[in-house]
Amino acid sequence: MRFGRIPGGHAKRPRARAQFDLRARLLLVGGGLGLVALVLIGRAIDLQLIDNAFYQQKADSRFLRELPIATSRGMITDRNGEPLAISTPVASLWANPQELVKHPERITELAGAIGQDPDQLARAVAQRADKEFMYLPGQRRIHPASAQKIVALNIPGVFSQREFRRFYPQGEALAHVLGFTNIDDRGQEGIELAFDEWLRGHPGAQKVIRDRRGRIVENVDLVRPAQPGKDLTLSIDRRIQYLAHRELRNAIVASGASAGSSVILDVATGEVLAMANLPAYNPHVLGSTDREARRNRAVTDLIEPGSTIKPLTVAAGLEAGTIRPETRIDTNPGWIPNGRYRTSDFRNYGVLDVTGVLTKSSNVGVAKIVHTLPDQRFYEFLRRFGYGQSTGSGFPGEAAGFLREPSSWDGTMKQTMSYGYSMSVTPLQLAVAYAALGNGGRMIAPTFVKGQHNEARQVLDPGIAAEVMRMMQTVTEPGGTATRAAILGYHVAGKTGTARKASGGGYARRYIAFFAGLVPVDNPRFSMVIVIDDPDTSRGGSTYGGGYISAPVFKATMEGTLRLMDVPPDDIDTWLAAQADAERKRRATAARQAPVRAGAPVAAAAAVNAGAAR
Known part of the structure; x- marks a missing residue:
């Protein structure tokens, strides 16, 4: 039996396969689209919810900015609250180079407004075309009104920001003590540098939204508030500072000297009441100032103290018991050998007691005293008074001085040290040492801050300190070397000094004139040191010495200081x-002038009568 093919059977199987392929493709395409949708949804969730901070920051960076909020430095005042350094608001002009470079035609206008060369300004902007910030040349810390005039020109990309500038009401009189700040208002020298962290404060910050031209359209948030700097009260008295500066200047001009310094300390507290230096500088105009003029010579310059060391040499001998106040010292014939040289006096003073050695400032006398002392003892005595080490004032750049240890002394060094050579000190160190003598042998580290008193150290027996003070008093009385330092109504203790300046391994015919003193002797209030550097020696005689040049500075300054501080006299008898005597002279003058005044009308009448007769 033969079987035939089913009609159409060949076509049924291909249709089934086609239907199957279409369904699979639809499922594949639908699955792919669904997967893509899931990826997009996941990415959207990631961008919007999970990892949105990065992209938000990118978006904000185009419009959101964090701007600093300027803050002022703390005010510096003197001990009485008078301002010595204050911060005043100013403005600084800046530009957005990315915006400004798109308007080259306005750069010429901007250059004319700020007084700059147009080509140079255009080059400066072009060099920073990829930046968003630049200060306009010469437009830092200018007057706010001047800045506003330029901003009012509406030049694209040009803006103003508030800053502060330091102002010093006392000018050059206090420039060396206060120092100055740089263009960013950071302390650079002096008190401004020493207390920069205290005075500076901390700028604030705020978030703002800017439009495409850089203009602020909205304040978003205060990031942190500005914290102004803290105020600082110094121990300086501006009135005493003025006196010290004025009298120092007068002395330098009169003597033809090149420089000078003076320091005034409160004996009981160690507070620096005044510190003057010349040449000086204007702290508001620093560009043309010689850097040498900015140096605070009273704390940075090292000098051989000359005869101002002699009271300490005498005190060392009294403490060691090798001499007593009545000890007789033979200074004949006015000199003694000093190696290849001589230690000489101004003239032959013959036999002197210890007081006379200081009164006459005998080099020979103190040289003989120091020979009675062991080297180590004399060295340790000077170290106790702060020589060869910093005073601890905290002033930037303070020098420690120079004092060799006995192991390095040669055969004549101790002898020359007894009258102030072969060692070096600062004027501040001298003032501190003398303050210790006036403070009953108690040494106090100096301070520039009111009320910041350091602990006193007993470096000398009070009785010996008082004895040396009485000896130094004779220096300013008739017969002494510093009568020009005497102050009517007050006992003054002091010591002159005239040291030759070292030069080329030896000593030149150039000098430094000193006077160091204390007043009043009965209850010392003030210690003062005056240093006049390189006075004119062409006048001859002793016109370049400390007693002639520096002592009058002490008198003039201290007379005003004692009056200002209401210090009662301790020499009433002399004052009365x-x-x-002044009253007797006044009456005598009035008596001599009385007959003349009485006869004047008679003479006048006679003249009238004579005229009428003619």
Whole structure:
């Protein structure tokens, strides 16, 4: 039996396969689209919810900015609250180079407004075309009104920001003590540098939204508030500072000297009441100032102290018991050998007691005293008074001085040290050492901050300190070397000094004139040191010495200081005698002038009569 083919059977199987392929393709395409949709949804969730911070920051960076909020430095005042350094608001002009470079035609206008060369300004902007910030040349810390005039020109990309500038009401009189700040208002020298962290404060910050031209359209958030700097009260008295500066200048001009310094300390507290230096500088105009003029010579310059060391040499001998106040010292014939040289006096003073050695400032006398002392003992005595080490004032750049240890002394060094050579000190160190003598042998580290008193150290027996003070008093009385330092109504203790300046391994015919003193002797209040550098020696005689040049500075400055501080006189008898003598002279002058005044009308009448007769 034969079977035939089923009609149409060949076509049924291909249709089934086609239907199957279409369904699979639809499922594949639908699955792919669904997968893509899931990826897109996941990515959207990631962008919007999970990892949105990065992209938000990218978006914000185009419009959101964090701007600093300027803050002022703390004010510096003197001990009485008078301002010595204050911060005043100013403005600084800046530009967005990316915006400004798109308007080259306005750069010429901007250059004319700020006084700059147009080509140079255009080059400066082009060099920073990829930046968003640049200060306009010469437009930092200018007057706010000047800045506003330029901003009012509406030049694209040009803006103003508030800053502060330091102002010093006392000018050059206090420039060396206060120092100055740089263009970013950071302390650079002096008190401004020493207390920069205290004075500076901390700028704030705020978030703002800017439009495409850089203009602020909305304040978004205060990131942190500005914290102004803290105020600082110094120990300086601006009135005493003015006196010290004025009298120092007068002395330098009169003597033809090249420089000078003076320091005034409160004996009981160690507070620096005044510190003057010349040449000086204007702290508001620093560009043309010689850097040498900015140096605070009173704390940075090292000098051989000359005869101002002699009271300490005497005190060392009294402490060691090798001499007593009545000890007789033979200074004949006015010199003694000093190696290849001589230690000489101004003239032959013959036999002197210890007080006379200081009164006459005998080099020979103190040289003989120091020979009675062991080297180590004399060295340790000077170290106790702060020589060869910093005073601890904290002033930037303070020098420690120079004092060799005994192991390095040669055969004549101790002898020359007894009258102030072969060692070096600063004027501040001298003032501190003398303050210790006036403070009953108690040494106090100096301070520039009111009320910041350091602990006193007993470096000398009070009785010996008082004895040396009485000896130094004779220096300013008749017969002494510093009568020009005497102050009517007050006992003054002091010591002159005239040291030759070292030069080329030896000593030149150039000098430094000193006077160091204390007043009043009965209850010392002030220690003062005056240093006049390189006075004119062409006048001859002793016109370049400390007693002639520096002592009058002490007198003039201290007379005003004692009056300002209401210090009562301790020499009433002399003051009353002077007043009585002045009154006698006034009456005598009035008596001599009385007959002349009485006869004047008679003479006048006679002249009228004579004229009428003619």
